[in-house]
Amino acid sequence: MDVVAIVGTGPAGLAAAKELASRPDLFQVLLIDRNKKPGRKLLATGNGKCNLSNLDIRPEKYHGDIDAVFDWVNQFKAEPYFQDLGLCLRAKGNLLYPYSEQAQSVLDCFWNDLKEKGVIYMPERTIVDFQVNKGRYVLIDDKNQHIYADHLVLAGGGKASRQLGSDGSLLELVKNKGVLVSKLYPSLVQLKTKPAYKQLKGTRVHGTFFLYRDQQLVTGCKGEVLFTEDGVSGIAALELSSYLSHEPGVKQEIELNLADELEVSQLRSYFQKWQHQTHCLDGLLAKKIASILEDPPITSAKTLISRVCHWRLEVIGTRGFDFAQVTSGGILLQELDAYLMLKRFPGVYACGEILNVDGDCGGYNLHFAWASGQRVGRRILQTCEMADEESVS
Numbered sequence: 001m002d003v004v005a006i007v008g009t010g011p012a013g014l015a016a017a018k019e020l021a022s023r024p025d026l027f028q029v030l031l032i033d034r035n036k037k038p039g040r041k042l043l044a045t046g047n048g049k050c051n052l053s054n055l056d057i058r059p060e061k062y063h064g065d066i067d068a069v070f071d072w073v074n075q076f077k078a079e080p081y082f083q084d085l086g087l088c089l090r091a092k093g094n095l096l097y098p099y100s101e102q103a104q105s106v107l108d109c110f111w112n113d114l115k116e117k118g119v120i121y122m123p124e125r126t127i128v129d130f131q132v133n134k135g136r137y138v139l140i141d142d143k144n145q146h147i148y149a150d151h152l153v154l155a156g157g158g159k160a161s162r163q164l165g166s167d168g169s170l171l172e173l174v175k176n177k178g179v180l181v182s183k184l185y186p187s188l189v190q191l192k193t194k195p196a197y198k199q200l201k202g203t204r205v206h207g208t209f210f211l212y213r214d215q216q217l218v219t220g221c222k223g224e225v226l227f228t229e230d231g232v233s234g235i236a237a238l239e240l241s242s243y244l245s246h247e248p249g250v251k252q253e254i255e256l257n258l259a260d261e262l263e264v265s266q267l268r269s270y271f272q273k274w275q276h277q278t279h280c281l282d283g284l285l286a287k288k289i290a291s292i293l294e295d296p297p298i299t300s301a302k303t304l305i306s307r308v309c310h311w312r313l314e315v316i317g318t319r320g321f322d323f324a325q326v327t328s329g330g331i332l333l334q335e336l337d338a339y340l341m342l343k344r345f346p347g348v349y350a351c352g353e354i355l356n357v358d359g360d361c362g363g364y365n366l367h368f369a370w371a372s373g374q375r376v377g378r379r380i381l382q383t384c385e386m387a388d389e390e391s392v393s
Protein backbone atom coordinates (compact mmCIF):
# COMPACT_ATOMS: atom_id res chain seq x y z
CA MET A 1 0.00 0.00 0.00
CA ASP A 2 1.37 3.44 -0.94
CA VAL A 3 1.59 6.23 1.59
CA VAL A 4 0.57 9.71 0.37
CA ALA A 5 1.60 12.62 2.57
CA ILE A 6 -0.35 15.81 2.00
CA VAL A 7 1.17 18.88 3.62
CA GLY A 8 -1.60 21.42 4.24
CA THR A 9 -5.22 20.84 5.17
CA GLY A 10 -6.61 23.83 3.35
CA PRO A 11 -9.13 23.39 0.53
CA ALA A 12 -6.48 22.16 -1.92
CA GLY A 13 -5.13 19.51 0.46
CA LEU A 14 -8.64 18.38 1.41
CA ALA A 15 -9.63 18.10 -2.25
CA ALA A 16 -6.56 15.98 -3.03
CA ALA A 17 -7.29 13.76 -0.01
CA LYS A 18 -10.91 13.27 -1.09
CA GLU A 19 -9.84 11.62 -4.34
CA LEU A 20 -7.24 9.37 -2.71
CA ALA A 21 -9.43 8.36 0.20
CA SER A 22 -11.80 6.73 -2.28
CA ARG A 23 -9.30 3.81 -2.56
CA PRO A 24 -8.33 2.88 1.02
CA ASP A 25 -7.16 -0.46 -0.39
CA LEU A 26 -4.44 1.36 -2.38
CA PHE A 27 -3.43 4.27 -0.16
CA GLN A 28 -2.77 5.38 3.35
CA VAL A 29 -3.40 9.12 3.27
CA LEU A 30 -1.62 11.31 5.83
CA LEU A 31 -2.87 14.89 6.19
CA ILE A 32 -0.25 17.01 7.88
CA ASP A 33 -0.67 20.55 9.16
CA ARG A 34 1.07 22.93 11.52
CA ASN A 35 -2.32 23.88 12.96
CA LYS A 36 -4.13 21.95 15.65
CA LYS A 37 -7.28 21.68 13.52
CA PRO A 38 -7.69 21.30 9.76
CA GLY A 39 -9.05 23.95 7.39
CA ARG A 40 -8.46 26.98 9.56
CA LYS A 41 -8.38 29.44 6.68
CA LEU A 42 -11.35 27.80 5.01
CA LEU A 43 -13.40 28.60 8.12
CA ALA A 44 -12.52 32.29 7.77
CA THR A 45 -13.56 32.56 4.12
CA GLY A 46 -16.36 34.81 2.97
CA ASN A 47 -16.68 36.19 6.51
CA GLY A 48 -17.40 32.68 7.71
CA LYS A 49 -19.96 32.05 4.96
CA CYS A 50 -17.47 30.63 2.41
CA ASN A 51 -17.97 31.82 -1.14
CA LEU A 52 -16.74 28.49 -2.46
CA SER A 53 -17.00 28.93 -6.22
CA ASN A 54 -18.49 30.97 -9.03
CA LEU A 55 -20.86 29.94 -11.80
CA ASP A 56 -18.99 32.10 -14.30
CA ILE A 57 -15.35 30.98 -14.36
CA ARG A 58 -13.41 33.14 -16.81
CA PRO A 59 -9.65 33.45 -17.42
CA GLU A 60 -9.71 37.21 -16.93
CA LYS A 61 -10.79 36.64 -13.32
CA TYR A 62 -7.41 35.04 -12.64
CA HIS A 63 -3.82 36.30 -12.58
CA GLY A 64 -0.48 34.55 -13.05
CA ASP A 65 -0.09 31.35 -15.08
CA ILE A 66 -3.81 30.77 -15.62
CA ASP A 67 -3.47 30.15 -19.36
CA ALA A 68 -1.54 26.96 -18.68
CA VAL A 69 -4.34 25.49 -16.57
CA PHE A 70 -7.58 27.22 -17.49
CA ASP A 71 -9.13 24.28 -19.36
CA TRP A 72 -9.28 21.97 -16.39
CA VAL A 73 -9.99 24.82 -13.94
CA ASN A 74 -13.07 25.59 -16.02
CA GLN A 75 -14.08 21.94 -16.27
CA PHE A 76 -14.33 21.65 -12.50
CA LYS A 77 -17.97 22.12 -11.49
CA ALA A 78 -18.64 22.86 -7.86
CA GLU A 79 -22.30 21.78 -7.81
CA PRO A 80 -21.89 18.05 -8.57
CA TYR A 81 -18.62 18.00 -6.62
CA PHE A 82 -20.19 19.19 -3.40
CA GLN A 83 -23.36 17.21 -4.00
CA ASP A 84 -21.14 14.13 -3.89
CA LEU A 85 -19.94 15.25 -0.45
CA GLY A 86 -23.51 15.75 0.74
CA LEU A 87 -23.24 19.54 0.82
CA CYS A 88 -26.19 21.59 -0.46
CA LEU A 89 -25.31 24.87 -2.15
CA ARG A 90 -27.05 28.17 -2.74
CA ALA A 91 -26.28 30.68 -5.49
CA LYS A 92 -26.38 34.43 -4.93
CA GLY A 93 -26.09 35.67 -8.47
CA ASN A 94 -23.06 33.77 -9.72
CA LEU A 95 -21.54 33.34 -6.27
CA LEU A 96 -21.85 29.88 -4.74
CA TYR A 97 -22.13 29.31 -1.00
CA PRO A 98 -22.96 26.34 1.19
CA TYR A 99 -26.74 26.35 1.71
CA SER A 100 -26.17 26.87 5.45
CA GLU A 101 -23.96 29.90 4.66
CA GLN A 102 -21.49 28.42 7.15
CA ALA A 103 -17.93 27.58 6.14
CA GLN A 104 -18.02 25.00 8.93
CA SER A 105 -20.52 22.92 6.89
CA VAL A 106 -18.01 22.68 4.03
CA LEU A 107 -15.25 21.53 6.35
CA ASP A 108 -17.54 19.09 8.18
CA CYS A 109 -18.60 17.41 4.93
CA PHE A 110 -14.98 16.89 3.90
CA TRP A 111 -13.92 15.78 7.32
CA ASN A 112 -16.75 13.28 7.84
CA ASP A 113 -15.90 11.73 4.49
CA LEU A 114 -12.15 11.61 5.07
CA LYS A 115 -12.39 10.28 8.63
CA GLU A 116 -14.77 7.55 7.56
CA LYS A 117 -12.32 6.45 4.87
CA GLY A 118 -9.39 6.16 7.24
CA VAL A 119 -7.40 9.32 6.45
CA ILE A 120 -4.98 10.09 9.27
CA TYR A 121 -4.64 13.67 10.52
CA MET A 122 -1.24 14.68 11.89
CA PRO A 123 -1.74 18.07 13.63
CA GLU A 124 0.87 20.52 14.87
CA ARG A 125 3.59 19.25 12.53
CA THR A 126 5.48 21.96 10.66
CA ILE A 127 7.32 20.50 7.69
CA VAL A 128 10.73 22.10 7.26
CA ASP A 129 12.32 19.82 4.66
CA PHE A 130 11.83 16.81 2.45
CA GLN A 131 14.44 14.46 1.01
CA VAL A 132 14.49 11.51 -1.35
CA ASN A 133 15.62 8.26 0.23
CA LYS A 134 15.62 5.01 -1.79
CA GLY A 135 12.79 6.17 -4.03
CA ARG A 136 10.63 7.33 -1.13
CA TYR A 137 10.19 10.78 0.37
CA VAL A 138 11.16 11.62 3.89
CA LEU A 139 9.46 14.64 5.38
CA ILE A 140 11.19 16.31 8.28
CA ASP A 141 9.27 18.39 10.78
CA ASP A 142 10.43 21.16 13.09
CA LYS A 143 11.03 18.64 15.88
CA ASN A 144 13.24 16.63 13.53
CA GLN A 145 10.73 13.81 13.36
CA HIS A 146 10.53 11.93 10.06
CA ILE A 147 7.48 10.91 8.06
CA TYR A 148 7.95 8.50 5.12
CA ALA A 149 5.81 8.64 2.01
CA ASP A 150 5.67 7.31 -1.54
CA HIS A 151 3.95 10.42 -2.90
CA LEU A 152 4.03 13.92 -1.58
CA VAL A 153 1.49 16.71 -2.11
CA LEU A 154 2.52 20.27 -1.27
CA ALA A 155 -0.67 22.16 -0.44
CA GLY A 156 0.75 24.68 2.01
CA GLY A 157 -0.84 27.79 0.48
CA GLY A 158 0.93 31.10 0.00
CA LYS A 159 1.89 33.81 2.49
CA ALA A 160 -1.47 35.51 3.02
CA SER A 161 -2.98 35.70 6.52
CA ARG A 162 -0.10 33.96 8.26
CA GLN A 163 -2.10 33.85 11.49
CA LEU A 164 -4.26 31.16 9.84
CA GLY A 165 -1.30 28.88 9.08
CA SER A 166 0.21 29.61 5.66
CA ASP A 167 3.45 31.54 5.90
CA GLY A 168 5.11 30.73 2.58
CA SER A 169 7.52 28.28 4.22
CA LEU A 170 6.87 25.51 1.67
CA LEU A 171 7.48 27.98 -1.14
CA GLU A 172 10.78 28.91 0.43
CA LEU A 173 11.61 25.22 0.81
CA VAL A 174 11.05 24.35 -2.87
CA LYS A 175 12.78 27.54 -3.96
CA ASN A 176 15.88 26.48 -2.04
CA LYS A 177 15.74 23.19 -3.92
CA GLY A 178 15.93 25.00 -7.26
CA VAL A 179 12.23 25.23 -8.16
CA LEU A 180 11.36 28.56 -9.78
CA VAL A 181 9.00 30.65 -7.67
CA SER A 182 7.81 34.06 -8.85
CA LYS A 183 8.02 37.09 -6.59
CA LEU A 184 5.24 37.09 -3.99
CA TYR A 185 2.88 40.00 -3.32
CA PRO A 186 -0.13 40.38 -1.09
CA SER A 187 -3.39 40.51 -3.05
CA LEU A 188 -7.05 41.08 -2.20
CA VAL A 189 -5.73 43.37 0.47
CA GLN A 190 -6.55 46.76 1.99
CA LEU A 191 -4.95 49.74 0.28
CA LYS A 192 -3.04 52.51 2.02
CA THR A 193 -3.82 55.89 0.50
CA LYS A 194 -2.62 59.47 0.54
CA PRO A 195 -4.51 61.26 1.83
CA ALA A 196 -6.04 58.82 4.31
CA TYR A 197 -9.18 59.94 6.12
CA LYS A 198 -8.99 58.75 9.71
CA GLN A 199 -12.27 60.50 10.48
CA LEU A 200 -14.03 58.29 7.90
CA LYS A 201 -12.90 55.02 9.51
CA GLY A 202 -15.82 52.56 9.33
CA THR A 203 -17.76 54.57 6.70
CA ARG A 204 -18.97 52.55 3.70
CA VAL A 205 -19.68 54.00 0.29
CA HIS A 206 -21.20 52.43 -2.80
CA GLY A 207 -20.23 53.37 -6.32
CA THR A 208 -17.88 52.53 -9.14
CA PHE A 209 -14.17 52.49 -8.43
CA PHE A 210 -11.25 52.65 -10.82
CA LEU A 211 -7.52 52.05 -10.63
CA TYR A 212 -5.20 54.37 -12.58
CA ARG A 213 -1.52 53.74 -13.21
CA ASP A 214 0.44 56.81 -14.33
CA GLN A 215 -2.90 58.38 -15.35
CA GLN A 216 -3.86 55.35 -17.48
CA LEU A 217 -7.03 53.47 -16.56
CA VAL A 218 -6.18 49.91 -15.49
CA THR A 219 -9.51 48.50 -14.35
CA GLY A 220 -12.73 49.39 -12.62
CA CYS A 221 -15.41 47.69 -10.56
CA LYS A 222 -18.76 48.47 -9.02
CA GLY A 223 -19.32 47.74 -5.36
CA GLU A 224 -18.50 48.90 -1.87
CA VAL A 225 -15.50 50.59 -0.34
CA LEU A 226 -14.91 50.84 3.39
CA PHE A 227 -12.71 53.62 4.74
CA THR A 228 -10.04 52.56 7.20
CA GLU A 229 -7.57 54.46 9.36
CA ASP A 230 -4.91 54.50 6.65
CA GLY A 231 -6.78 53.93 3.42
CA VAL A 232 -9.59 51.84 2.01
CA SER A 233 -10.88 48.30 2.29
CA GLY A 234 -14.14 46.63 1.21
CA ILE A 235 -14.69 44.24 -1.70
CA ALA A 236 -14.10 46.84 -4.42
CA ALA A 237 -10.80 48.00 -2.91
CA LEU A 238 -9.62 44.41 -2.48
CA GLU A 239 -10.58 43.70 -6.06
CA LEU A 240 -8.50 46.64 -7.31
CA SER A 241 -5.52 45.51 -5.23
CA SER A 242 -5.09 42.48 -7.55
CA TYR A 243 -4.24 44.87 -10.36
CA LEU A 244 -1.61 46.96 -8.56
CA SER A 245 1.74 47.29 -10.24
CA HIS A 246 4.74 46.55 -8.03
CA GLU A 247 7.20 48.41 -10.24
CA PRO A 248 9.00 51.20 -8.37
CA GLY A 249 8.24 54.78 -9.35
CA VAL A 250 4.75 54.11 -10.71
CA LYS A 251 2.05 56.52 -9.55
CA GLN A 252 -1.17 54.65 -8.78
CA GLU A 253 -4.48 56.18 -7.83
CA ILE A 254 -7.97 54.98 -7.14
CA GLU A 255 -10.87 57.04 -8.37
CA LEU A 256 -14.18 56.92 -6.54
CA ASN A 257 -17.38 57.68 -8.42
CA LEU A 258 -19.97 58.06 -5.69
CA ALA A 259 -22.78 59.11 -8.05
CA ASP A 260 -22.44 56.38 -10.64
CA GLU A 261 -26.18 55.85 -10.86
CA LEU A 262 -26.98 59.48 -11.61
CA GLU A 263 -26.77 61.23 -14.97
CA VAL A 264 -24.53 64.27 -15.38
CA SER A 265 -27.68 66.29 -16.14
CA GLN A 266 -29.19 65.21 -12.81
CA LEU A 267 -26.05 66.32 -10.98
CA ARG A 268 -26.14 69.67 -12.78
CA SER A 269 -29.75 70.31 -11.83
CA TYR A 270 -28.98 69.20 -8.27
CA PHE A 271 -26.20 71.81 -8.11
CA GLN A 272 -28.40 74.55 -9.59
CA LYS A 273 -31.08 73.90 -7.01
CA TRP A 274 -28.88 73.53 -3.93
CA GLN A 275 -25.78 75.63 -4.67
CA HIS A 276 -26.81 78.31 -2.18
CA GLN A 277 -26.88 75.87 0.74
CA THR A 278 -23.73 76.03 2.86
CA HIS A 279 -23.54 72.24 2.77
CA CYS A 280 -24.72 71.58 -0.74
CA LEU A 281 -23.75 67.87 -0.79
CA ASP A 282 -25.86 67.00 2.27
CA GLY A 283 -28.69 65.63 0.14
CA LEU A 284 -26.40 63.48 -1.98
CA LEU A 285 -23.78 61.90 0.25
CA ALA A 286 -23.27 60.76 3.83
CA LYS A 287 -22.54 63.75 6.04
CA LYS A 288 -18.93 62.77 6.86
CA ILE A 289 -18.08 62.30 3.18
CA ALA A 290 -19.92 65.47 2.15
CA SER A 291 -17.98 67.60 4.59
CA ILE A 292 -14.68 66.40 3.12
CA LEU A 293 -15.73 66.93 -0.48
CA GLU A 294 -17.19 70.40 0.25
CA ASP A 295 -13.87 71.72 1.43
CA PRO A 296 -13.09 74.13 -0.25
CA PRO A 297 -16.67 75.11 -1.07
CA ILE A 298 -18.16 73.94 -4.37
CA THR A 299 -18.77 76.84 -6.72
CA SER A 300 -19.82 75.17 -9.97
CA ALA A 301 -21.60 72.06 -11.27
CA LYS A 302 -18.32 71.07 -12.91
CA THR A 303 -16.53 71.10 -9.54
CA LEU A 304 -19.33 69.13 -7.94
CA ILE A 305 -19.11 66.45 -10.65
CA SER A 306 -15.33 66.35 -10.43
CA ARG A 307 -15.35 65.93 -6.63
CA VAL A 308 -18.20 63.41 -6.42
CA CYS A 309 -17.51 61.35 -9.54
CA HIS A 310 -13.73 61.63 -9.88
CA TRP A 311 -12.50 61.61 -6.28
CA ARG A 312 -8.89 60.44 -6.49
CA LEU A 313 -6.71 59.00 -3.74
CA GLU A 314 -3.11 58.04 -4.32
CA VAL A 315 -2.29 54.41 -3.47
CA ILE A 316 0.94 54.36 -1.45
CA GLY A 317 0.96 50.66 -0.58
CA THR A 318 -1.03 47.83 0.92
CA ARG A 319 -1.44 46.52 4.44
CA GLY A 320 0.74 43.52 3.54
CA PHE A 321 0.51 39.75 3.68
CA ASP A 322 -0.98 39.51 7.16
CA PHE A 323 -4.07 41.38 5.96
CA ALA A 324 -4.25 39.81 2.50
CA GLN A 325 -6.72 37.15 1.42
CA VAL A 326 -4.42 35.65 -1.19
CA THR A 327 -0.86 35.61 -2.45
CA SER A 328 -0.07 36.76 -5.92
CA GLY A 329 2.82 34.63 -7.19
CA GLY A 330 4.03 31.14 -6.39
CA ILE A 331 5.52 28.09 -8.10
CA LEU A 332 5.72 28.78 -11.81
CA LEU A 333 3.61 26.37 -13.84
CA GLN A 334 6.57 25.69 -16.11
CA GLU A 335 8.09 23.80 -13.17
CA LEU A 336 5.21 21.30 -13.23
CA ASP A 337 3.93 18.75 -15.68
CA ALA A 338 0.32 18.85 -16.91
CA TYR A 339 -0.77 16.99 -13.75
CA LEU A 340 0.95 19.39 -11.37
CA MET A 341 3.91 17.13 -10.58
CA LEU A 342 7.22 18.94 -10.03
CA LYS A 343 9.47 18.05 -12.96
CA ARG A 344 12.51 18.07 -10.68
CA PHE A 345 10.91 15.78 -8.11
CA PRO A 346 8.89 12.93 -9.62
CA GLY A 347 6.18 11.95 -7.14
CA VAL A 348 5.96 15.44 -5.59
CA TYR A 349 2.86 17.43 -6.55
CA ALA A 350 1.70 20.97 -5.75
CA CYS A 351 -1.81 22.42 -5.69
CA GLY A 352 -3.77 25.46 -4.50
CA GLU A 353 -2.45 28.87 -3.62
CA ILE A 354 1.17 27.66 -3.55
CA LEU A 355 1.01 27.88 -7.37
CA ASN A 356 1.44 31.03 -9.43
CA VAL A 357 -2.31 31.50 -9.94
CA ASP A 358 -4.59 33.80 -7.96
CA GLY A 359 -8.10 34.98 -8.53
CA ASP A 360 -10.36 37.95 -7.95
CA CYS A 361 -12.98 38.12 -5.18
CA GLY A 362 -16.03 35.98 -5.94
CA GLY A 363 -15.10 32.37 -5.12
CA TYR A 364 -12.38 32.11 -7.76
CA ASN A 365 -9.59 31.24 -5.33
CA LEU A 366 -11.45 28.44 -3.61
CA HIS A 367 -12.58 27.18 -7.00
CA PHE A 368 -8.93 26.95 -8.03
CA ALA A 369 -7.96 25.20 -4.80
CA TRP A 370 -10.66 22.49 -5.21
CA ALA A 371 -9.93 22.04 -8.91
CA SER A 372 -6.14 21.76 -8.53
CA GLY A 373 -6.41 19.51 -5.46
CA GLN A 374 -8.76 17.23 -7.35
CA ARG A 375 -6.42 17.11 -10.32
CA VAL A 376 -3.45 16.09 -8.18
CA GLY A 377 -5.44 13.49 -6.23
CA ARG A 378 -6.83 11.95 -9.41
CA ARG A 379 -3.41 11.77 -11.01
CA ILE A 380 -1.82 9.94 -8.08
CA LEU A 381 -4.80 7.61 -8.02
CA GLN A 382 -4.53 6.94 -11.75
CA THR A 383 -0.76 6.29 -11.57
CA CYS A 384 -1.17 3.81 -8.75
CA GLU A 385 -4.18 2.06 -10.28
CA MET A 386 -2.16 1.55 -13.44
CA ALA A 387 0.81 0.17 -11.48
CA ASP A 388 -1.56 -2.09 -9.52
CA GLU A 389 -3.10 -3.50 -12.72
CA GLU A 390 0.34 -4.12 -14.20
CA SER A 391 1.50 -6.00 -11.11
CA VAL A 392 -1.65 -8.19 -11.18
CA SER A 393 -1.24 -9.05 -14.87
Ligand SMILES: Cc1cc2nc3c(=O)[nH]c(=O)nc-3n(C[C@H](O)[C@H](O)[C@H](O)COP(=O)(O)OP(=O)(O)OC[C@H]3O[C@@H](n4cnc5c(N)ncnc54)[C@H](O)[C@@H]3O)c2cc1C
Binds near residue numbers: 052128165
Ligand atom coordinates in the same frame (compact mmCIF):
# COMPACT_ATOMS: atom_id res chain seq x y z
C1 LIG B 1 -10.09 36.12 5.39
C2 LIG B 1 -10.10 35.36 4.08
C3 LIG B 1 -11.28 35.23 3.39
C4 LIG B 1 -11.30 34.55 2.16
N1 LIG B 1 -12.50 34.38 1.53
C5 LIG B 1 -12.54 33.69 0.37
C6 LIG B 1 -13.80 33.41 -0.28
O1 LIG B 1 -14.88 33.70 0.26
N2 LIG B 1 -13.77 32.78 -1.49
C7 LIG B 1 -12.58 32.38 -2.08
O2 LIG B 1 -12.62 31.83 -3.17
N3 LIG B 1 -11.40 32.58 -1.46
C8 LIG B 1 -11.35 33.20 -0.25
N4 LIG B 1 -10.14 33.38 0.38
C9 LIG B 1 -8.91 32.80 -0.25
C10 LIG B 1 -8.85 31.26 0.04
O3 LIG B 1 -9.14 31.02 1.39
C11 LIG B 1 -7.48 30.69 -0.30
O4 LIG B 1 -7.13 31.00 -1.62
C12 LIG B 1 -7.47 29.17 -0.09
O5 LIG B 1 -7.71 28.87 1.27
C13 LIG B 1 -6.15 28.55 -0.54
O6 LIG B 1 -6.22 27.19 -0.26
P1 LIG B 1 -4.91 26.30 -0.05
O7 LIG B 1 -5.41 24.95 0.37
O8 LIG B 1 -4.06 26.40 -1.25
O9 LIG B 1 -4.10 26.99 1.13
P2 LIG B 1 -4.52 27.34 2.65
O10 LIG B 1 -5.98 27.40 2.81
O11 LIG B 1 -3.71 28.52 3.00
O12 LIG B 1 -4.02 26.08 3.47
C14 LIG B 1 -2.64 25.79 3.59
C15 LIG B 1 -2.45 24.93 4.85
O13 LIG B 1 -1.09 24.49 4.89
C16 LIG B 1 -0.59 24.58 6.21
N5 LIG B 1 0.87 24.75 6.12
C17 LIG B 1 1.55 25.73 5.46
N6 LIG B 1 2.87 25.54 5.55
C18 LIG B 1 3.05 24.41 6.29
C19 LIG B 1 4.19 23.68 6.75
N7 LIG B 1 5.43 24.08 6.46
N8 LIG B 1 3.99 22.56 7.50
C20 LIG B 1 2.74 22.14 7.80
N9 LIG B 1 1.61 22.79 7.41
C21 LIG B 1 1.77 23.91 6.66
C22 LIG B 1 -1.29 25.79 6.79
O14 LIG B 1 -1.36 25.70 8.20
C23 LIG B 1 -2.68 25.69 6.13
O15 LIG B 1 -3.60 24.99 6.94
C24 LIG B 1 -10.09 34.03 1.62
C25 LIG B 1 -8.91 34.16 2.34
C26 LIG B 1 -8.91 34.81 3.56
C27 LIG B 1 -7.61 34.94 4.33
